[in-house]
Amino acid sequence: MLKEYLVLFLLGHVLGDFYFQTDQMAEKKEKSFKWVWVHSLVYAVIVFIVCLPVMSPAIAIGAAMAGVFHLIIDSLKYRSLSSADKHGTRTQSLERKAFFEDQVLHLFGIFVVAYIMVLKGALRPSWEPIHNFFHYAGIPEMLFRSIVLAILLVHKPANMIIRKLLLPYKPDLGEEKSSNNAGRFIGTIERIIMVIFLFIGQYAAIGLVLTAKSIARYDRISKEKDFAEYYLLGTLSSTLLAIVFYLVI
Numbered sequence: 001m002l003k004e005y006l007v008l009f010l011l012g013h014v015l016g017d018f019y020f021q022t023d024q025m026a027e028k029k030e031k032s033f034k035w036v037w038v039h040s041l042v043y044a045v046i047v048f049i050v051c052l053p054v055m056s057p058a059i060a061i062g063a064a065m066a067g068v069f070h071l072i073i074d075s076l077k078y079r080s081l082s083s084a085d086k087h088g089t090r091t092q093s094l095e096r097k098a099f100f101e102d103q104v105l106h107l108f109g110i111f112v113v114a115y116i117m118v119l120k121g122a123l124r125p126s127w128e129p130i131h132n133f134f135h136y137a138g139i140p141e142m143l144f145r146s147i148v149l150a151i152l153l154v155h156k157p158a159n160m161i162i163r164k165l166l167l168p169y170k171p172d173l174g175e176e177k178s179s180n181n182a183g184r185f186i187g188t189i190e191r192i193i194m195v196i197f198l199f200i201g202q203y204a205a206i207g208l209v210l211t212a213k214s215i216a217r218y219d220r221i222s223k224e225k226d227f228a229e230y231y232l233l234g235t236l237s238s239t240l241l242a243i244v245f246y247l248v249i
Contacts, residue, residue, distance in 0.1 A: 004123050004142055005114035007249065008054070009066055011149045012047035013110055017070070018156045020046055029078065036078050040071035053126040062117045069109035077102045096164050146249045147199075153245045154191035159184045162237050169233055171226040186213070187238050194242040210235060 020042055021029075028035040044067030051059050077098055084090035117123075125131050126141060134141045190209055197205045213235065214221065221228040 001123065002114055002118050005062075005117045006110065007142070007145050007149055008051060008123075009047065009062070009110045009114055011145060011152070012050040012063070012066065013043075013070075013106060014149065014152045014157060015050065016043035016046035017106065018160070019152065029074070030081055033075070033078055036071070036074050040067060040074060043067060043070050053130050054124050056124045058117060058120040059124070061120075062113050065113050065116070066110065069113065070106065073102060073105045073109065076105075092167055096167055099160075099164050150195050150245055150249050151192065153249075154195060154242060155188045158191055158238065158241045158245075159187060161241065162187065162234060165237055166230065166233055169230055171224075171230050187234070191238055191242040191245075194239065195246050198243065198246040206239070210239065 021039055025035060025039055029039050044063065047063045047066050048060075051063050081090060081095070081098060084094055126134070131141070134144065190213060193209050194206050197203065197209075217231060221231055
């Protein structure tokens with residue numbers, strides 16, 4: 001039961017904090033507290049929409065709690081970074097640390113909300129039309145939510161996590177900068193394929209994905225030590241995230 005609530009609220013979190021928060025909104029959120037409120041309001045609305053098919057008074061309270069927790073945590077992050085700006089101590093390292101602390105606190109808040117929901121009672125079935133669709137299609141609703149969450153996680157959140165993790169180790173990529181978006185898209189496809197292989201139990205096939213990716217960059221890997229280390233860190237981080245997302249979901 002706890003897992004069902006976790007998947008539900010994690011789905012709302014991933015959509016609200018990554019996909020419906022644009023880069024412009026993220027920048028404005030760091031400069032003006034008003035945008036922290038705007039983002040938190042959008043986040044709460046997204047969580048409510050995700051919960052609509054199984055909505056009940058208890059779920060509505062849980063969605064509201066998730067929105068309030070999100071506002072509190074983002075407010076703390078805003079004050080921390082604003083204080084660093086005033087004292088001239090804001091660095092990329094500090095921003096990186098703030099990002100991971102922020103997400104850990106959000107995940108803890110989601111776990112608390114999910115646990116409270118478990119104590120309040122069982123999850124209601126989805127609205128009848130939605131329930132009937134999944135029933136006649138022969139697709140378990142929980143599995144569908146989990147797959148959607150996995151696909152969402154391996155794209156934008158995973159790309160952002162890897163970018164933050166590798167920031168201190170990033171070499172001068174020169175011309176590679178222009179193909180940055182292509183590199184992220186390749187990483188997304190790579191993780192989706194890995195998750196599919198994990199779902200169907202074809203663990204050995206993951207090695208083929210990593211081999212194909214390495215062949216494309218072999219020439220540069222063999223000649224540039226810094227790039228080779230950066231590439232290896234990125235590949236291992238990407239693989240680890242795909243496995244962790246699969247195991248958790």
